[in-house]
Amino acid sequence: MTKPDFVYVTYIATTPEKVWQALIDPALARQYWADPKGGCARVNVSDWQPGSRWEHQRLDGTVDILGKVVETTPPSRLVITWARPTEVEDEAKHSRVTFDIEPYSDGLVRLMVTHADLERDPEMLKGISGGWPIVLSNLKTLLESGHALPGSPVAS
Amino acid sequence: MDIDKVFKALADPTRRRLLDQLHSESGQTLTALCEHMDMSRQAVTQHLQQLEEANLVAIVWQGREKLHYLNPVPLHEIYTRWIEKFEHGRLDALHNLKQRLEGDDNDKT
Structure with a gap:
């Protein structure tokens, strides 16, 4: 494993299964996975089998990011590669995202997102570094309160 | 946390x-x-x-x-809870100030 470029950790008062579901189920993702620049939500679409393709889609089906499912261990670990649609064939430019979900004390779940191999694509590095904290904060709010954030695409 | x-x-x-x-x-x-x-x-x-x-x-x-x-996740939570919601008024004030000052400059030239 190469040294990660970014690590994000949040503690959520919920269950590992609910965090897992929120990552892979478009009906949940659209309630919290906001575009960092505002605007429409993103969802993750795949059959989540190792080797399968996954797509980070807008609600109109436009694909912003895609990649391959590397590892699926519900509800504790999901590993995917991360690429622009134009560079899907060029695996040397793909980065890698790992979601680690583990029970923590006091009914909390620790969710750690690591993003590695971004040095292959400095522009992507800039783009994602602002995005993950927003996505994780919104996810925490959704799972703890049951409500989408005000201002998120489906809140109103 | x-x-x-x-x-x-x-x-x-x-x-x-x-x-x-x-x-x-x-x-x-x-x-x-x-x-x-x-x-x-x-x-x-x-x-x-x-x-x-x-x-x-x-x-x-x-x-x-x-x-x-x-x-940076806790920093983002502080930002949304303690900064973002107070920000609008301040940005308006800065915008008005900028307009006034630049307006004065325009008058002089």
């Missing part, structure tokens, strides 16, 4: 410097961090411990190396 711990962790210049160090290069070992700090290794360890308890620093083990990462 306890937001009081986040504010407490931030209320110290040494810990803020450590966060700056990790912002300029994330994923550093204790030894690397100590090179920039004018204090004992033990003191740096204690500050890092407090940052870790506040979830501002996340640890990743790479073999036997303990790497420290800046975790």
Whole structure:
């Protein structure tokens, strides 16, 4: 494993299964996975089998990011590669995202997102570094309160 | 996580410097961090411990190396809770000030 470029950790008062579901189920993702620049939500679409393709889609089906499912261990670990649609064939430019979900004390779940191999694509590095904290904060709010954030695409 | 711990962790210049160090290069070992700090290794360890308890620093083990990462998620939570909602009025005020000052300049030229 190469040294990660970014690590994000949040503690959520919920269950590992609910965090897992929120990552892979478009009906949940659209309630919290906001575009960092505002605007429409993103969802993750795949059959989540190792080797399968996954797509980070807008609600109109436009694909912003895609990649391959590397590892699926519900509800504790999901590993995917991360690429622009134009560079899907060029695996040397793909980065890698790992979601680690583990029970923590006091009914909390620790969710750690690591993003590695971004040095292959400095522009992507800039783009994602602002995005993950927003996505994780919104996810925490959704799972703890049951409500989408005000201002998120489906809140109103 | 306890937001009081986040504010407490931030209320110290040494810990803020450590966060700056990790912002300029994330994923550093204790030894690397100590090179920039004018204090004992033990003191740096204690500050890092407090940052870790506040979830501002996340640890990743790479073999036997303990790497420290800046975790900006609590900072984002502070931003949305304590800054963003107060920001609109202030941005309006700045905008009006800018317009007035630039308007004056225009009058002179």
